Amino acid sequence: MNNLRQAAVPAVHPVSWVMGARRENMGLKCADPYEPDVDADLRAKERNPREHPDADYMSKMQQGHLSPSMRAELVLWMDAFARNLGGLPEGMLCRAVAYLDRVLSVRPVPAHDEALQLVAAAAVSLGAKHEQSSSGRRLDAQLVEAFLGTTVHMVEEMEWELFMDLGCAMDGPTAYTFVDHFTRFFQWEDELLVRSLALRLVNLTLPFFGFVGRILPSAMAASALFLARQILGVPLSHDLEEVMGYKAVELTGCICALEKLLPKKNL
Incomplete structure (x- = not known):
């Protein structure tokens, strides 16, 4: 490649x-x-440059703790999470994954499912909000509990952190x-x-x-x-x-x- x-x-x-x-x-x-x-x-x-993820973020920012196979599994998890949310525009996953890679380029994240999935879920939610700016729909609490074992409030707090990590450049x-x-x-x-x-x-x-x-x-x-x-x-x-x-x-x-x-x- x-x-x-x-x-x-x-x-x-x-x-x-x-x-x-x-x-x-x-x-x-x-x-x-x-x-x-x-x-x-x-x-x-x-x-x-603010819109570009670092092609070497796994070795640099993530210090080798995150592997391509782990990221691949995380993207597939994001797809499943988004499908269960339902009613999202088809371009949302592409945007959410772009947010994920940009965030992982500037923020070290512990390489375990709970931490990675929380960041990924926040990226999906941010992507959905960007693509559906007129929608006021909130995340479903039961779905968040089933996929993440946490609360909507925790995901929303992570959304704000990601928003700042992205330098408010979302479009x-x-x-x-x-x-x-x-x-x-x-x-x-x-x-x-x-x-x-x-x-x-x-x-x-x-x-x-x-x-x-x-x-x-x-x-x-x-x-x-x-x-x-x-x-x-x-x-x-x-x-x-x-x-x-x-x-x-x-x-x-x-x-x-x-x-x-x-x-x-x-x-």
């Missing part, structure tokens, strides 16, 4: 006027005149954000299948520490979309390379790494 170092990802980030010109040349209709600026803003935010784009952004012009059923598969591919990466801090969210999203299109063999109505600002050849390493996560076919 060394070839996924973030520095190796090309900084192909179209500025607003370029994307506007490309969109016009492709015949794409832009109902919102501010949309090119939204694209530029997302690209700028993902490069903000950085994730790979899910960029898949959603890159497919905003998709309208046909086959195109929506590509989008759906790309999101599943992004979720597949979440337990694997080899991807953490080594590739920009936009590049991860682009890699997932390139691979999804290849798997499904779907012709798209728009040029993905133009829309995303990445060429498939620039992301070969990440695309191959994603492909290795797919279930092997029985021969």
Whole structure:
């Protein structure tokens, strides 16, 4: 996974006027005149150092007490916890795992289930609140007791600590954000299948520490979309390379790494 170092990802980030010109040349209709600026803003935010987890936090901040396999189990636990909460938006887990990795980059956490799961549960709750800002739903006390053996109050206290650990920077784009952004012009059923598969591919990466801090969210999203299109063999109505600002050849390493996560076919 060394070839996924973030520095190796090309900084192909179209500025607003370029994307506007490309969109016009492709015949794409832009109902919102501010949309090119939204694209530029997302690209700028993902490069903000505050939004990046440390690719070496296990050896540095966690002093080797946390292993990739332990983190993988924790991410799977977060998925189960979120599913039991129910009614959460599909991009929430991607955001919650991003919060988890950023927090573990700046805060040492005892390597036992109780401490790690409390941090993870708080990350899930924060992610849910960010994605559902209009929702006033509180955590279910019985669910928290069953999963954590503690109280909602303890989780909420940890949420506040995580909020401070994150430097109050909560809205950085994730790979899910960029898949959603890159497919905003998709309208046909086959195109929506590509989008759906790309999101599943992004979720597949979440337990694997080899991807953490080594590739920009936009590049991860682009890699997932390139691979999804290849798997499904779907012709798209728009040029993905133009829309995303990445060429498939620039992301070969990440695309191959994603492909290795797919279930092997029985021969």
